[in-house]
Amino acid sequence: MKLLCHISFFLLIIALSFQAYSQQNSICGELKGPHFGPFDYLERVQLRDKLEIVEAYHFSQDVEKLKGNVPSVAADLSYTLHAWPNHHRALASLAKLAIREKAVNLPGLKYNVECYFDRAFRWRSNDSIVRSIYGSYLSKVGRANNAIEQLEIAVRLKSDNATAHYNLGLLYFDKANYDKAQFHAESAYALDFPLPGLRNKLIRAGKWKK
Incomplete structure (x- = not known):
């Protein structure tokens, strides 16, 4: 009986974990979709050509320094982080933007700021x-x-x-x-x-x- 209870409890934990994971996916979106990427920023040296494509058009020095109107900067950061979910500099810029604007829901972002970190964790937990x-x-x-x-x-x-x-x-x-x-x-x-x-x-x- 005790063994059966332990097994039932273990199965319940698995079910709840899967439910929480599914709910987070629905809130913060799937990582793979009809967009460029996703690519691993830890492998940016090997994938330099793909990184240059995104950074040339969406992660300029002005975007990194948060120069420009919020919706435009946020949209470029969002695109960058869809293509490279764990892009360190883009995540740092996004965090600075959220702190500066005192908000996690910003015009130009597809998801709230916390979601972009969640997506990065799901993409590369290490x-x-x-x-x-x-x-x-x-x-x-x-x-x-x-x-x-x-x-x-x-x-x-x-x-x-x-x-x-x-x-x-x-x-x-x-x-x-x-x-x-x-x-x-x-x-x-x-x-x-x-x-x-x-x-x-x-x-x-x-x-x-x-």
Whole structure:
């Protein structure tokens, strides 16, 4: 009887997970469709010709720097992220645009901002940089606990992600978890992260151990 209960519970979890995945797909769209791509940004060197096509027409320097009207910039970012769901620089620009406009639903986007990160995760779940960008975005919009969760995933995926270590250190410092702040500070600076802010915070608080 206990075995049967365990099996039933396991099957229920699978069913609920599949339902949640299906619902997220319906909200944020399928990755493959009648459009150029999708391509993996982690393989951009091998796929340079395909990347150049998209960046030449939809991810110019002006778009990356968010110059121009919001609908036009957002539409170009949307196209770029449909073709390259885990395009790091485009995701970073999209996050900056959302923060600047204080909105996740922007004219020119097919989906809300959160969806583009969801699509990137579904496309390449092992991309540490995407997790790092999302964690930074969450931190800047006041969702510290969610940010920590994403940044912890980022450093588990890639232990030499200096930016993720640094941002984790800042978040743990703000929570007065100085041991973890110190650990991630040491990790970031061992990887030659250039900004001294985290170390200075720990020094001023009397928590820097080196």
